[in-house]
Amino acid sequence: MSDSLGHLVDWFRHSSPxxxxxxxRTFVVSVGGEALTEDTxxxxxxxxxxxxxLGIRVVLVPGARPQIxxxxxxxxxxxxxxxxxxxxDADALACVRDAVGSVRLELEALFSMGLANSPMAGLRLQVASGNFVTARxxxxxxxxxxxxxxxxxxxxTTAIRQRLDDGAVVLLSPLGVSPTGEQFNLYAEDVAVAAARGLQADKxxxxHEGQGLVDAQGEAIGELTVEQARDWLEPGEAVESPVIAQLARxxxxxxxxxxxxxxxPRxxxxxxxxxxxxxxxxxxxVTPRAFERLRTAGVEDISGILALxxxxxxxxxxxxxxxxxLETEIGDFTVVEREGTVVACAALHPIPGTDAAEVACLVVHPDYRGGQRGRQxxxxxxxDARAVGRERLFVLTTRTAHWFQEQGFAPAPVNALPASRQAFYNLSRSSRVLSKPIG
Structure with a gap:
């Protein structure tokens, strides 16, 4: 298998979930008119x-600022x-009507392309537009x-869902009409928010144009909860960025x-x-809740833990x-779940009749070892160990002793293990024993 074919196969396998x-699912997409001024x-x-x-219900809300x-x-x-x-005013509205109509026609033309050697070959995709937006x-x-x-x-939303049910891409205009027949110039991003809320869109x-959100070190910010996003929007706290208005929306x-x-980034x-x-x-x-969850494992996580x-x-x-x-021990496991995938796990095995518990199988996926997931x-x-009355932890490891020592564990002899655990100690592995008081 060639490298290019191998990469393609790997991509499909990883993207299939x-x-x-x-x-x-219903996705609303908001894009500025700049997207139609370039060859992209x-x-x-x-x-x-x-x-x-791929079966995704797409609602597209294009802006038209540069065209206007x-x-x-x-x-x-x-x-x-x-x-x-x-x-x-009236003169500006005439320009808005002309620009918005031009954008709509250009998008309809692009969605209608079907040349034999193009990515849309053989595709007959319908685009539905109309008076879906009432303005004031x-x-x-x-x-x-x-x-x-x-x-x-x-x-x-009823009319939009009907068009989506028919398999069409729905195109919403940033030009709305009132019940009196008047036309109003709208912000395309506000139309997108209203549509997403009304449809209860999944995404x-x-x-956006320009640079996205970055932290103090200049690193891109991959995730924000609503509460974290509000910190960016506090007066005097928000950094200058073209995406701040989108963040508020x-x-x-x-x-x-x-x-x-x-x-x-468009x-x-x-x-x-x-x-x-x-x-x-x-x-x-941006999500109402954290994108990544630390939680007790369940039987549905067994395959993910085994793969990890x-x-x-x-x-x-x-x-x-x-x-x-693993099925018998799954109640002892805690996992870090990210987008439905187990990216870290660890087990706590309390030793009956003792004040000790064993930490086992602490694993973080290689792609996620740069953060604090292991410490978390x-x-x-x-x-959890304190909650069930345990006063010390121990761990057996062959390769990660230094990391555990950095977390407060200290080397201990094998005979420091509870008697029931000593009986299962594997001499051939020569695992190092480390212990940590937590009382």
Missing amino acids: FIHAHRG AAGLVHDLALLSG EERLSHQGATIRYVNGLRVT PLGVRDGVDYLQTGEVRRID LLFL AVAACRGGVARVHLL ARDGAILGELFSRDGVGTL IAPLEADGTLVRRTRER LLRRLED
Whole structure:
């Protein structure tokens, strides 16, 4: 098998759990009009068409800011901003209508491509657009009449679901109509949030321009809970970033029932696929709760634990455990679960009739050893041991003695083990014994 074919096969095998998990789900995608001003537009549409082909229900909300600004410039007009909000007069609204219509037609054309040698060969994908968005005027605020600038009043979720049920990609416009027939200029991101909340979408994806969120060391931030995101949005605390406005909308979406919001770099080719079909993604995930969970293991985790510990059993680091043994001991295990995958585990075996408990099978997946997961697992086991009246922990290890010593364990002789555990000590492995008081 060639290297390229091998990589392709590996990618499919690793992405298959995500393909199964995403099928039948509703994803709302918000992208700025910049995406259609560059030669990357076709690639973006191909990726969205692929999502639809995999059974994902796609709602696309495109913006049109650069297209609107271009038309305004040609007419020598501008959109005035007051208090951070735009004022859309009649001349500006004409440019908005022209630009939004142009964007819609261009997207419909891209979704209709089906050349024999293209990624969409043989695909007949329907795009549904229409009066799905009901708007209302912003009105007069602080003495300022915002004219034809509006906000979302209602999303016709019933009609959208009907089109999605038919297999179409639904295209929502940032131009809404009121019950009186007036047209209003809307923020595309606000339309996306309203649609995601109304549909109770499984995911809302924002494609942003420029740099994403980074920490003080310049490292990309992969995940934020809503509470953590709020810290970025506190006055005087938020860093200058083009995604801060999207972050605020992400928080609003999560509060409205959207399970996950993803902030992705639009300029990165394949960002949507990289985010949805890999374990760690390529952007920032915002969720109501932590993306990664530390919890007691259940029988459904047995296969994941076996896959995690298999390489260490093969090289002799761990004693081999059968599935049957693991089934009987599963209640002693704690796991770290990330996106439905067990990425770390550890077991606590209290020794009956003693004040001791054994720490065993503490394993962190190689891709996740840069964080504090091992320490978090150990602290959890220490708390669990105290809760059942144990006053000391011990561990037997052949290769990780230094790490355990860094966590407060000290070398101990074999005869320091409880008698029942000494009886099963394997002399051929020559495991080092370490102990730690926790009382």
